[in-house]
Amino acid sequence: MHKRNSRLMLAAVATAAAGTLLAGCAGGGGAPTTEDGKTKVIFWQQQFEDYQQAWFKEQVKEFNEQSDDVQVELLVVPADTWDQKLKAAQAAGKAPDVKTTNYGNIKPMQANGQLADLTEFMDESAFDDIAENIQPFVTVDDGVYGYPLLVEPSTVLFYRTDLFEAAGIDAPPASWDELIEDARALTSGDVLGMNIAQTAPDLGWSSWGLQYNVAGDLPLRGDWSEASADDPAYEDLALLYQTLYQEKLMPQEATYPYADCSFFGEGKVAMSACGSWALGQLSQNPDWAQVWENTNVAPFPSHNGDPTLPTSTLGGWTLTVDSKSKAQEGAAEFVEWLLADDTERLVEFFTATGFSKYPARTSVTEAVAATEEAGASPFLATITEQIVPFAKAEPAYPWDVSLAFATGIEKAMRGGDIPAAMAEAQAAIDDIIEKQKLAGAGG
Missing domain, CATH: 3.40.190.10 (Periplasmic binding protein-like II)
Structure with missing residues (x-):
């Protein structure tokens, strides 16, 4: 014992010895x-x-x-x-x-x-x-x-083995360049190459692992005294989203939120980023049986192909x-x-x-x-x-910070100037730091 x-x-x-009158209440402050x-x-x-x-x-x-x-x-x-x-x-x-x-x-x-x-x-x-x-x-x-x-x-790469085989692709992508190349090859007819988050609320949390991947940290670091959204490394992340969206390699409308893997289950995309929970969603829908039979998973690719860098948060x-x-x-x-x-x-x-x-x-x-x-x-x-x-931990800072950064990513994804979008995110996070008195609260 x-x-x-x-x-x-x-x-x-x-x-018990104190008497049944104390039963069910905090007797004596206990x-x-x-x-x-x-x-x-x-x-x-x-x-x-x-x-x-x-x-x-x-x-x-x-x-x-x-x-x-x-x-x-x-x-x-x-x-x-x-x-x-x-x-x-x-x-x-x-x-x-x-x-x-x-x-x-x-x-x-x-x-x-x-x-x-x-x-x-x-x-x-x-x-x-x-x-x-x-x-x-x-x-x-x-x-x-x-x-x-x-x-x-939060981020697993789901992919269709039958469509990979038909496109002559023998392995899941290991880098962002390979991801884009594969998405192009897989985009055919009614099937798009890729699905990934595309609205700021979804980008705010689903991209945390990719932020770590490309920059080694998040856009609010250290003791939270100042933003780092203008770190040039984040421009590569914005470019990934921009390329997939602008080349129409992914759905143009967010019919489903990121946490819902229905684009993939319905056979509308050949690859999809989603959380591990999608395994349950995909396997339990009888209408998606054919897709499920041809589903495999892999780590979401790293920006440079290094498989030990994080691409997901837990x-x-x-x-x-x-x-x-x-x-x-x-x-x-x-x-x-x-x-x-x-x-x-x-x-x-x-x-x-x-x-x-x-x-x-x-x-x-x-x-x-x-x-x-x-x-x-x-x-x-x-x-x-x-x-x-x-994988990395989710950030402990206020959600407003993540949303501000994601708003910049979404603006860039939809065709905005990438450095300008990141500069706007930088200013927005610095404003949050000041208004919410975050400086010195991190670390």
């Missing part, structure tokens, strides 16, 4: 308890796919059945009401003890004092198992403020413990049990995703790869070995 379990047992006994003296932990989970809801529900049930001192109450909150409900709960002093939190929110929330440091409650070995390139996503100084469940690469979800929770130890116990303990529990989860999402723990990655189902997946090795290890 871990030390924290011993403490929780003593706390539960003490609470953690709320159930009628039988267990520490009550409220868990808010943002609503995801049906299989995820089923998995979380089953795991909470199993945890409660085996725990002597903690009882978890699960509330599933729809994504479109999440922010509103969470802010209201926080304002009323009723924030959940545990909640799902995306990587991009970890550092801003930690800076605002909203998250508990999990290293104070969980075994050190739990953190050693987090993949090396994912550890920085949840770490601030020596503290860890979220335990990761999964990662999703989005995904963690569980965090509220810094003001009166049940922090019980909440952390649940987090550790669910995400940092039994690998088979997580193997079940990732198998259910159809390998469209990927583990954040090294041991789980190895366990998933050893399963029979993984051996039958033609895509798992490519994504886990060639994309995930080189």
Whole structure:
């Protein structure tokens, strides 16, 4: 039994001895308890796919059945009401003890004092198992403020093997020059060579990995004192989008957002950039069976052909413990049990995703790869070995910065002068830095 379990047992006994009048409330300023003296932990989970809801529900049930001192109450909150409900709960002093939190929110929330440091409650070995390139996503100084469940690469290259063969192309492109060359060769009749994001809101997040790829960093760097959108390296990125769009190698209208791989599924494009989640979308639509049979994946090409440079960021979800929770130890116990303990529990989860999402723990990655189902997946090795290890974290700065930069990319894509568009992005980000007082907040 871990030390924290011993403490929780003593706390539960003490609470029970204090009398049933304290049950269900924060007696004496301590953690709320159930009628039988267990520490009550409220868990808010943002609503995801049906299989995820089923998995979380089953795991909470199993945890409660085996725990002597903690009882978890699960509330599933729809994504479109999440922010509103969470802010209201926080304002009323009723924030959940545990909640799902995306990587991009970890550092801003930690800076605002909203998250508990999990290293104070969980075994050190739990953190050693987090993949090396994912550890920085949840770490601030020596503290860890979220335990990761999964990662999703934001940019994977999907391509049609039958159309590649017909065009005489024997391998996916490795560089941006090859991507454009292949897109030209594949554009024929009603089929365009490529699909990629084309509106500022989609470009704002889908191009983060490509920004890293071409410039080695994002357009707001260091301590966020000044913008770097005028870095000449970004002109090559703008030129990639401009060439694909101006030569009509990609759809001219954003009928579908970037996160929706329907252009590819409907057979309208031979290649498509999309997130790993598109594997689930493509495989589950019976109308796209012929396309799916001829689908393969590869890392999105690097600007210079170097496969070790990032082309994707890793989005995904963690569980965090509220810094003001009166049940922090019980909440952390649940987090550790669910995400940092039994690998088979997580193997079940990732198998259910159809390998469209990927583990954040090294041991789980190895366990998933050893399963029979993984051996039958033609895509798992490519994504886990060639994309995930080189991907970067999403930026922690405000979304306005990403949108300002993407507005410049979109303007260039649609035919605007590239240096002028980047200069406008530079001015817009510098204005955001001043108005939102971002200088010195980064680093």
